[in-house]
Amino acid sequence: MKDLLGKIVQKGLSEGTSFCEARYFEERVNSISVENGIARVLSSGILRGIGIRVIVGGHWGFASTNIPSRESIEKALEDAIGGAKSITSFAREEARIVEVKPSIDTVVHDVKINPEDVSPEEKVKRMLELERDARTFSDRVKDTFISYRDIVTRVIVCNSFGTLVEEVTPRTSIYCRVIAKEGENMQEGFEGLGNVIGYELVEGINVEDFSLKAARKAVSLLSAHPPPRGTYPVVVDPRVGGLFIHEAIGHNSEGDLVFSGQSIISDKMHQKIASQLVTIIDDPTRRNYGHFIYDHEGVKAKPHVIMKDGVLVGFLHSLESAAKLGCEPEGSARAQSHHYPPIVRMSNTFLAAGDMTLEEILEDIDLGIYLSGSQYGYVESQKGQFTCKVEEAWLIEKGDLTEHLRDVAISGLTLEALKNITAVGRDLKMEMPGTCGKSGQGMYVDAGSPHFRIDSIVVGGRR
Amino acid sequence: MAEVDLVTPVEKAMRMLSRFNMDFYDVFASYSRSLNISILGKGINEATSHVDIGIGVRVFKNKGMGVAFSQSLEVNDIETVVKRAVGFARASQPDPYFKGIPGPSKAPEVPGLCDDEVVNLTLETASQISKEMIEAAESVRRGAMYFGGFNAGHVKAYLKSSTGVSVGLEKTYVSVNIQPVYREGDDVGSSYEFDYGISLSAINPQWVGKTAAEKAIEQFGSKKVESGSMPLILLPEASGTSLFSNLLAALSGESAVKGRTFASGLLNKQVGPESLEVLDDGTIPGAVASNTYDGEGVPRRPLKVVERGVVLTFLHNSYSAGIMNVESTGHAIRGGYSGYVGAGPSNIRVKPGDSTLEEMIAETRRGILVTRASLVPNMVSGEFSSTIDEGFLIENGEKKHPVKNLMAGGHILDLFRGIELISKEGRVFGGGHFFPAVKIREVKLSGE
Numbered sequence: 001m002k003d004l005l006g007k008i009v010q011k012g013l014s015e016g017t018s019f020c021e022a023r024y025f026e027e028r029v030n031s032i033s034v035e036n037g038i039a040r041v042l043s044s045g046i047l048r049g050i051g052i053r054v055i056v057g058g059h060w061g062f063a064s065t066n067i068p069s070r071e072s073i074e075k076a077l078e079d080a081i082g083g084a085k086s087i088t089s090f091a092r093e094e095a096r097i098v099e100v101k102p103s104i105d106t107v108v109h110d111v112k113i114n115p116e117d118v119s120p121e122e123k124v125k126r127m128l129e130l131e132r133d134a135r136t137f138s139d140r141v142k143d144t145f146i147s148y149r150d151i152v153t154r155v156i157v158c159n160s161f162g163t164l165v166e167e168v169t170p171r172t173s174i175y176c177r178v179i180a181k182e183g184e185n186m187q188e189g190f191e192g193l194g195n196v197i198g199y200e201l202v203e204g205i206n207v208e209d210f211s212l213k214a215a216r217k218a219v220s221l222l223s224a225h226p227p228p229r230g231t232y233p234v235v236v237d238p239r240v241g242g243l244f245i246h247e248a249i250g251h252n253s254e255g256d257l258v259f260s261g262q263s264i265i266s267d268k269m270h271q272k273i274a275s276q277l278v279t280i281i282d283d284p285t286r287r288n289y290g291h292f293i294y295d296h297e298g299v300k301a302k303p304h305v306i307m308k309d310g311v312l313v314g315f316l317h318s319l320e321s322a323a324k325l326g327c328e329p330e331g332s333a334r335a336q337s338h339h340y341p342p343i344v345r346m347s348n349t350f351l352a353a354g355d356m357t358l359e360e361i362l363e364d365i366d367l368g369i370y371l372s373g374s375q376y377g378y379v380e381s382q383k384g385q386f387t388c389k390v391e392e393a394w395l396i397e398k399g400d401l402t403e404h405l406r407d408v409a410i411s412g413l414t415l416e417a418l419k420n421i422t423a424v425g426r427d428l429k430m431e432m433p434g435t436c437g438k439s440g441q442g443m444y445v446d447a448g449s450p451h452f453r454i455d456s457i458v459v460g461g462r463r
Numbered sequence: 464m465a466e467v468d469l470v471t472p473v474e475k476a477m478r479m480l481s482r483f484n485m486d487f488y489d490v491f492a493s494y495s496r497s498l499n500i501s502i503l504g505k506g507i508n509e510a511t512s513h514v515d516i517g518i519g520v521r522v523f524k525n526k527g528m529g530v531a532f533s534q535s536l537e538v539n540d541i542e543t544v545v546k547r548a549v550g551f552a553r554a555s556q557p558d559p560y561f562k563g564i565p566g567p568s569k570a571p572e573v574p575g576l577c578d579d580e581v582v583n584l585t586l587e588t589a590s591q592i593s594k595e596m597i598e599a600a601e602s603v604r605r606g607a608m609y610f611g612g613f614n615a616g617h618v619k620a621y622l623k624s625s626t627g628v629s630v631g632l633e634k635t636y637v638s639v640n641i642q643p644v645y646r647e648g649d650d651v652g653s654s655y656e657f658d659y660g661i662s663l664s665a666i667n668p669q670w671v672g673k674t675a676a677e678k679a680i681e682q683f684g685s686k687k688v689e690s691g692s693m694p695l696i697l698l699p700e701a702s703g704t705s706l707f708s709n710l711l712a713a714l715s716g717e718s719a720v721k722g723r724t725f726a727s728g729l730l731n732k733q734v735g736p737e738s739l740e741v742l743d744d745g746t747i748p749g750a751v752a753s754n755t756y757d758g759e760g761v762p763r764r765p766l767k768v769v770e771r772g773v774v775l776t777f778l779h780n781s782y783s784a785g786i787m788n789v790e791s792t793g794h795a796i797r798g799g800y801s802g803y804v805g806a807g808p809s810n811i812r813v814k815p816g817d818s819t820l821e822e823m824i825a826e827t828r829r830g831i832l833v834t835r836a837s838l839v840p841n842m843v844s845g846e847f848s849s850t851i852d853e854g855f856l857i858e859n860g861e862k863k864h865p866v867k868n869l870m871a872g873g874h875i876l877d878l879f880r881g882i883e884l885i886s887k888e889g890r891v892f893g894g895g896h897f898f899p900a901v902k903i904r905e906v907k908l909s910g911e
Contacts, residue, residue, distance in 0.1 A: 040558050042551035043530035045519075045801055046540070060501075060509035066516050066534045083510035086586035090594040092506030120554040143723060179723060179843055186723075186843045226846070229872055229909035230690045260504035261608025261644050264651070339513045380852065382610075382644045382653045385867060387850040407841055409848035411870045411909075460848030460870035460909045 001068070002166070005050075005158035008073050012054055013160055015081060019055040019097060021159040022073070023296060025338035027151060030115065032123055034131045034146040039124040049338035052076045056084035060095040062341045093260070097319035098329055102162030103300055107293045111170050111198025115150035118199050123148065126202055133207040134178050137215035140222060142181040146211070148174045150199070155296060163298035171289065171444060172201045173433055176211040180218035187406060189218030190373070190391065194433030194446075196291045217373070221392055224406035228395075229461030233368035234410065234454050235361055238429035240390050241449025243374035245351050246436070247386040248414045249280055250447070251379050253306045253314070254344040254438075255321025255332070264384030264414050265312060274310040274418035277354055277452075281305050282316055284331060284347035288446035289433030294331065296342040301331030306349075310418075318344045336441040343439055351449035354424025358451045359399075361423040368396040369459055371408060374432060384414035409460040417454055425450035467494040469621040469631075472518055472536040477623055479545040480522065485552060487523040487564045489624035489759075492516070492536065493800050497616035498586055500593040502609045502641060507593050510586045519800035520548040523564070527555030530802035560717075562785030567627040570762030575749030578662035581635035582617045589613050592639065592668050599672030600643050604680060611641035613668075622797075628760035635661055636751055639668045643679045654678035654853060655835065660894045661749050678834070678853075685865035688856055688910040694830035694883070695871065695903045696823050696857070699890035703898035705838035705849075707741060707811050709875060710734070711768060713842055715778040715794060716806025720786045725845025725875060729774040735879040738816055741769035743778060745793065745809030750895025752809040758797030759804060766792050780806040810895030816885025823884050823902045825860040831869070831908070832857055840875040848872040851908075870909040878903055 005022040012020030027047040033040050050073050051064040061084030063076040084095075115123075127146045135144040149172070156166045173194030180187050191214040195201060236244060249265075257263040265273060284292050284301035294300055297319050306314050315325060318333035321344055333342035362370070373391030380386075393408040394401040430448035469492040476490040494516045501509040518541060519532035529551025531544040593613045600607060615637040623629045638659035645652040656675035658666040697705060713719060713726035720727070745763035747753050754763055759781055767775055777783065780795035783806055796807045824832065835853035840846060850870050856863040881904040889899035 038556045038558055039527075040555060041528045041530060042555050043532075043802055044547045044551065045532040046543075047534050049534060051513075062509060062511040064513040066514070079512050083512055083586050087500065087507050087510045087590045090507050090590040092597075093504040093508035095508065120551060124554060124556070143721070181722075184728070186725075188841070188843050226872075227848070229870070229907055231909075231911060256503065257610075260610060261646075262610050262642075339515060341509065341511060380653075382642070383651050383867070385850070385852075387870075389848070407844065407846040407848055407872075409850075409870065409872075411850040411868055413868055458868055458870055458909050458911075460850075460872045462846070462848070462872040462874075462907050 002156060002158065002164060004070060004073065005156060006164065008052065008077055009158050009160050011074065012077055017054040017056050017081060019160055021053045021157065023051045023338060024156040025049060025051065026154040029149065029151050031149040032127055034127045036143055037128065037131065037135060039127060042120055047337055050076060051335065051338040051341065052080045053341050054080045054084055055095045056081055057088055058094045059084040059087050059091045064339045095320065096323045098322040100161055100299060100329060103165050103294065103298055105165045107167040109169050109196055113199040113203065115172055115199040130176065130205060130207060130211045134176060134211035134215040137212060138219045140180045140182050140219050141178055141215055143179040145177040146174065157294065157296060157298035159298055165294045165298045167292060167294050169196055169292060170198055172197050172199060174202055176214040178215045178218040180222055182222045185222055187218050187221035189214040189221065192433060194289045196287055196289065217392065220404065221406045224392060224404040226463050227369065227393060227405040227408045227459055227461035228463055229459060231456050232459050233365050234457055234459065235368065235370045235396065235451060237372040237451060238448050239374040239431050240371040240388060241351060241452055242432040242447030243377045243388045245280055245449055246346060246349050246447040247377040247379040247388055248412065248417055249306065250282065250346045250349045251381045252384065252414060253316055255315045255317040255325055256344045257381050258315050259321050259324040262382045264381060268312050271312055272310045273312050273415060274307055275421045276310045277424045278307055278310050278418055278421050279352035280307040281352060282346050282349045286348045288348040288430045290347035290445040292347065295333045296335045297333045299329050299331040304330055304332065316344050316346065318342060334443055336443060340441050343441065345438065345443045346436065346445050348430060348446040350428060350430060350447060351424065351452060353426050353428040353450045356423050356425050358425055361425055361451055361453050362396060363399040365396045366398055370394045370396050370401050371410065386414060387411045411458045411460065417457055420455040420457065421452055422455045423453040425452060427451055467619060469494060469619060472541055473621050473623050475538065476518065476520055476541050476545055479542060483549045485522050485524050485549060487625050489521050489564060489622060489628065490518065491620065491622045491797060491800050492518040493618060493620035495616055495618045497614065498584060498589050500589045500613040502593060502597065502611040504608055506597050506609060507590060510590065512586065517800035518544060519802040520544050521802050522548040522552040523561065524552040526557035526561045527552055529555060532800045532802055560786045561782065564624055564626055565628065565759050565761050565781045565791060567629065567760065568762050570755050573746050573748060573753050573755045576661060576753060577633045578635045580663050581615050581637055584615050589615060596639055596641055596668035596672035599669040600641060600676040603673055603676035604645065607643035607645050607676065609641055609643055614638045622760055624760065630756045630760045632754060637663055637666055639666055639671050641672055641675045643676050645679055647683060650683050652679045652683040654682055659751060661751060665749065665894055682865045685867040688866050688869050690908060690910050692905045692907050694827055695833055695906045696827065696830060697833045697901045699898040699900055701833045701836045702901040703892065703896060705836055706878060706901065707813055707898060709840060711743060711778060711808035711811055714768065714774065715808060716780055716783045719777050720783045724842050725840065732774055733772050734769065734774055734876060735772040735882050737771045738885055739769055739772045739882060740814035742812045743768050743808050743810065744812060747810050747895045750810050751893035752895050757793045758795035761791045761793040761795060763793045763809065778806055778808060780804060812897045813899055815887045815889055815899050818884040818886050820886050820888065820900050823886065823900065824857055824862060827857045828859060830857045831866065832862055838871055845875045847875055868910065871906050872909060873907055881905060
């Protein structure tokens, strides 16, 4: 395959491209769905193909195919070149990239237990064990679900800089969802685990921290109350904190959104836009769900410091955004599959630890809200307006957690919220393995933070 | 474009499966070609195209299900897919609710779902359309930075089952969207507009560009609003995503019939005013969400879901219908060749009311005109707490300034109970959905 990709890149250059990239993508996926004590569905799939990206006359063209034959790939090259030429008369945003030194490498991430070596029957047995504890936790548990997935992704990037890198990445993830019911009242509890790891993730699960935790959460939410509404000081746990960092600042720091005028912080480089306590890092080299060594443009990944002591110091870059913003690319471009061109993505994004305990963070809050567990979030980066939906919350009264609350969300403005961070804990955790969506592409990411306090933010409530 | 043969690989898989003594199985293969023009920054920046093929197999043995798929139609890969699905079906466990998969039915073909102009579309034409959309935005005001694009596709698929289903599908789609961003110092004026349909003639890129720019400029000077309880007027872009799509999704498939959504207990119950009528119709000619057959080969048909404010039915695929011992309503949704078959609405049509939008605003002393929002509830509990992404304060019957950082909270069924007025005008989406503007009596808002 590597020889074939190399020949295609040479052919691309001989046909007048100023940059040519051929990327092979293969993903093998196995999954199991358990529902109320029954392994209902086992499934497996293979995604495989090649994406070709070129620059011709200062314009981008991209085409992809599922068929890994030379003939089919050459047709994709022809289509990519044709695509770039098709916009010659219309394009206003020039394709420009940073030239980087070539990398030649092969990376295979090791795991202790290859999930593909574990039989479906053995996996089913383990899923049922994990699910059973949740199902039998309480007579108020109505439904229990386990979703298990193992994925092996193989990416080969070959480009006209001379880069030829291959990376094979196994990821394993497992989620437990519990619905509890009392009368007409139904509530959900959720727990998820995932990493660049093998089946040892599943073998090492302690049900107390996983399925039982989800069940306990669902049942306890039955007696939780709707949140108050208005602007409050909030304290967030590492999951809500991770979601906040991802939505409020992470997307805004993506270089493609910056150069295209879609980020609220595009003109704020080297300015102090957050409190002194805020240092934010995106680190693909950490072994979390968003881990990789080379991005999908073949650039070796480095940790990216986005904000240092409240000052904006860096954006995340692709070859293109680095060129347009006058920076060095440090490996932030990834694509969902061969069918998509690489775009700037976060990896493992987090707020660096401070020095406070949770008790210290809470102690001087007279009335506030403690937010725990993330569901989903989104941001309108051009306006800097973000929303984070959380799993559960507690009222903070005179520094103590009191009333249990459910169905809480917060909404904020990036440039206000970052300045309102007034206390940061020492307990950094990365606990948000998942998929982030952008421009129609999903990508593996993780996020986290220590506990921290935002002095004033809008809390959506119903009373 | 080369002719793609989906029948031969499906037949091959069927023959292989017939040797394994399975109870039920179906095979689905699809081909798609898509063209995309990306708009980023100052304008068009990339042209992309891709061709995708794949095959998926669902196999049932002793009420257990195995699924496998591949992006290759080569014989060896089909054999691997079949063997994996069979092995998985044997390893999975009996699902007591499973009653089988549907048999064959004949239905008149829904016309107008495939447009030759889109089938033969070139990237040059796609670029020209994108350019026209940008120029329409610039005719309103120059100097924006953009995010958006043009997307068109041609899909062919073939489904065959052990119960005798054998149906083909051929469709096209095309969509445009653009988000202009204008800046005046630290103030940002941005908005978004879109259109989609089966054919090029079904979309209006100039209108999209012009409207997006006009809406973006209106967003300058947004202000925070204090917390309180106020009426909401949801424009069609917000009523569809906040009310009707959520209700019909919660009435769909196994989650609804297994009592796992906020709408599970709503059959024959009053959810809204007597004037509220909602129809789901997957047979509308030329609509993106229409098909002759659903994802399991059951004919699509119009289904009255809400009449005089009362919920009449769930939306079923064969699995959820089997649980309730009724016939499938033809609402199976197959998520491509990866094998998952769920259930969901097709074209949602809400009966227009008798108010005008102008009357709704004029009769509001203080409220919020919501131009874009997804008040998405927790689908289990029905409770929501969501941001109003774009809207305006209404005071004394007049639209005032745009709002920011404002949230709405409550229970989705309270929104339905609070419907006070439904507009006589509305917007058609994708050639099929119809959503009017809706005024809701009072909603709790969180702001300053």
